[in-house]
Amino acid sequence: MQQQPQLDWKRYLIVFFITLGLFLTAVYVSNYFSDKKLSQLKNIQDTISIDVLSSETQYALLSELSCKNVSDSVLSSELNDLGNKLEWSLQNLGATDEVNYLKKYYSLLEIKDYLLAKKISSTCGVKSAFILYFYTTAQNCSECEKQGLVLSSLREKYPELKVYSFDFSTDLSAVKAMLDIYKIQDTKLPAVVINDELLTSFQSVDALELRIKDSFKLQEPKTIKNTKASK
């Protein structure tokens, strides 16, 4: 009547391998999508890179004569979208070599876009304001998180505002040159440069809004001059 159950090792092993198989499938599918996302990022960057280069060339070719053609091709909105996706990838896919490489590439595109947009703005009198924003991911910077949110909200409010963000720890000579020019120190982050003026520590929405409006005003006389000149 009393019976000892036999332990069925085979069952435990089979179940183990099936579970492992399911697990590895999940890992594989996840990697597949991560790769897809990274290649999507790369595609966006290549497109932007071509667009920036094309704008630069177009600008050089036509010089100041044809402002209206050039001013349409400012790419910042695409650049913002790319920035969001990169940031998401950093958080969710991890700071792999590939993501870091894309981030460097992104910083470079930002600088190029900034230089081009600034040139177009000053010569063609396009209403715009530029903010260079420096933050850090190397250390825990809660102020940086707040500053980022403030800038995103301002960007939504003022479509003419262009925000370029740079990670202090980006290992790229062009970014280092920017840090040198504006004398950014890693102890004083977040830092914001607006109208060539350096503001360190957290800046509230109101404080920045005033300066953005100033920036728009600065361009007004030029616009009048240009209009007169074209007449």
Place this chain on the structure above:
Amino acid sequence: MSIFSGIIYIFTFLSLYVQVFFLVTFLEKRKNILVRTDPIELDEYPGVTIIVPCYNESKTITATIDSLLNLDYPKDKLQLFIIDDGSKDNTWQLIQEFTNYENIKVFHKENGGKYTALNFGLTKVETPFIGCLDADSFVDSEALKRIMTYFGDKNTMAVAPSIIVDNPKNILQGAQKAEYDMGVYNKKMLAFLGGIHVTPGPFSIFRKKVFDDLGPYRHAHNTEDQEIALRMQEHHYKIEHCPDAYVYTVAPNTVKKLYRQRLRWIYGFIRNAIDYRRLIFKKEFGTLAFFTLPSGLISVFSAVFLFMMISYNLINFILHKIIQISAVGFSNTFSSSGFSFDFFFFDTKTIVFISIILYTSIIISLLIGRTMLEGKPRISFDLFYFIIIYSVIAPFWIIKALINAIRSKETSWTLEREAKVAK
């Protein structure tokens, strides 16, 4: 990868292992699942005594006894013992009405807890089979005959029925219905492998020999139905499950009642698992030792861990929102008009796909359970209520049960000492 996510992967792996284990067993044994829909006749009808312990059961006791009287089983072979365990309501008056029935005996005793009422009944049993029925449950008229067919195997010492939630009226009871339906499938699979760890209070039937050999019920941390099953397993007494013997039970209809019930179950499970820890991972105790007890304990710990993880994420999210409000003000935080749908931002971490596989396996469990009970797979909102409600509230009773189990180990020890000193 952090230790944190390492632990998550271990727990999800083990949870998935449990589901695959059931599924593999199902695919292997599905032809052996016996579900009868037509009434059957037995060659012989052995004597059975059903003990109904009751304490303040005035709402359901009459219906419970009526359902027993409706059992399709020869009346001279079926004895009913209704034992009032010192009820404070009118239970005793209600059961008096059944004294006219020849095969019903009613008893009254001082309140001492359910196991004392059961043991009181055990001393008076003269039939070779004994069953018990909680006074909040009702049996299907075919249930007893179907169960008795399993005793055709001389090795079978006890048979557990399929428990179904009686007439679910709200979302909470609906969620429990889905849970119980899944339980029928899991229980049958464990029965195939000899790994059942509980012979539930509603209508499990035993050979009298079980109690003659192993002794009466014990207090067992208020879960005497788990303890007796573990004791039987320890002595290699076979426990079967009869999936087509239906017992309907009234499920708790409020969160508070459900919380209390589950606190008792989980606490009892942990304490009984500790009491019978000598069985765990011992080859001679088979599936119980290598699967049932370990997977139960794993589910306790993964619930605790999952809860900690979700709380951590929730707190992080709230902190982030607070920072956002302090940075850009309340209206800008919640008026994010720039939200656009982009596949890119879908989370495609490994854990997401494993969760999808896990939830799919839970849905499959329910469908198998339903097929066993109703003859065809049926998906219903109950399942979603189950997943949502249980993920939110189950961790609370599990954590509380774990804390109680850890703490009362000392207190009960102290109490024992005090009792000795008092003598």
